[in-house]
Amino acid sequence: MQILKNGRLLILLVLLSALASAEANAQFWKKKNKSDVQAFAPGEAQEPKEAKMVSPMREMLNKFNLQLEKGYGFFLYENELTDVSVVRNPRGDQLYIVPIGQESTSGPYNAYSNWFNDLTPTNIYRVDDDSQIVRTDTASVIYKNSGRINPLTLRISFSLNKVDKLRLKTTGERVMSDKEMLRVGLGISTGALKFTNKVHYQEVDDRLRYFNIPETKISTTKLFGSLTYNAYTFMDFSFLVDASGGVWKTKSSHLNQDLVTYDPFFNVGFIIEKKVSKYFKLYLRPSFEMRKYSLSDEFITTAHSLSLFTIDVGALIKYPTYPRNRHGANRVQMEHIFNGKIYRGRSIFQPQNPRTGQFGQTKKKKVKYGGGND
Secondary structure: OHHHHHHHHHHHHHHHHHHHHHHHHHHHHHHHHHHHHHHOOHHHHHHHHHHHHOOHHHHHHOOEEEEEEEEEEEEEEEEEEOOEEEEEOOOOOOEEEEEOOHHHOOOOOOEEEEOOOOOEEEOOOOOOOOOEEEEOOOOOEEEEEEEEEOOEEEEEEEEEEEEOHHHHHHHOOOOEEEEEEEEEEEEEEEEEEEEOOOEEEOOOOOOOOOEEOOOOEEEEEEEEEEEEEEEEEEOOEEEEEEEEEEEEEEOOOOOOOOOEEEOOEEEEEEEEEEEEEOOEEEEEEEEEEEEEEEEEOOOOEEEEEEEEEEEEEEEEEEOOOOOEOOOOOOOOOOOEEEOOEEEEOOOOOOOOOOOOOOOOOOOOOOOOOOOOOO
């Protein structure tokens, strides 16, 4: 009987051990399966890898744009005289201006023969009775001219992209898309104002005739800030509104810097942009610009204005987010993962993820069977 009791007790212990082992195995496999599911969850598995595959420094540099523009255009010049009297002597070989009303007094006079790029005094002791005199308080005297300008502009801008609305709606994440919304930039531009005529002309009085200008070329430089808004995008074309403003000046030998005052300039343009690749774009930018300057001393002030119309041909280059894959054996055309990092397979001047037959796609080499292949 004692042996039977011991046998029953042993069988009971074996059954309890088996049940405990089965329960432990079930818990183990349950945890293992749960961990496997978590390992393949896109949100948890890809985020730590993404941080390693893409350089944060490259992502930051990719937001900057380097823009180079070459412009072709023309300008209109106007010099409206105020508070002066314009005098042409009887012989017709001398034209000068004096402060208004001074021509009716006895000399000497504060007369100027050049008021275009300097205030050059001339010795006038007597105004002849036969001189042609036009007072600017009774007639509007505006000297005009025109010319061409071909500026060269370098600009660095920073891109602010639009929010990815689809991802925001589906996942609730506020992630920026690849589509630009704004560009904020700084730039420098140089260009020479080349006057077509060697004289300024006026239409108020034929007897005053023309004003001979001492300089027909004035070199200018401007520094500016710009704001560009992406108004509309259709496929690879974008239409942007661009506004800029800043300061400008001329070469010191072309205008008397002690007497000149430059007003801030303003420019507004419209950009038609073609996306050649993810990192390279070409564009046309027609624009209108206003510039003004004045020359003044203790006796007179002369105001000058320029209206510029130009068309700029430009190129924009962005720093690539992904480096170029330098491994010769890995001839992948599209952006791809290689050795745990994301690479691009093409030059920045080519489409990064080309479609079949798209411009710039590398043709596959044909293999001849049964013959030599170079």
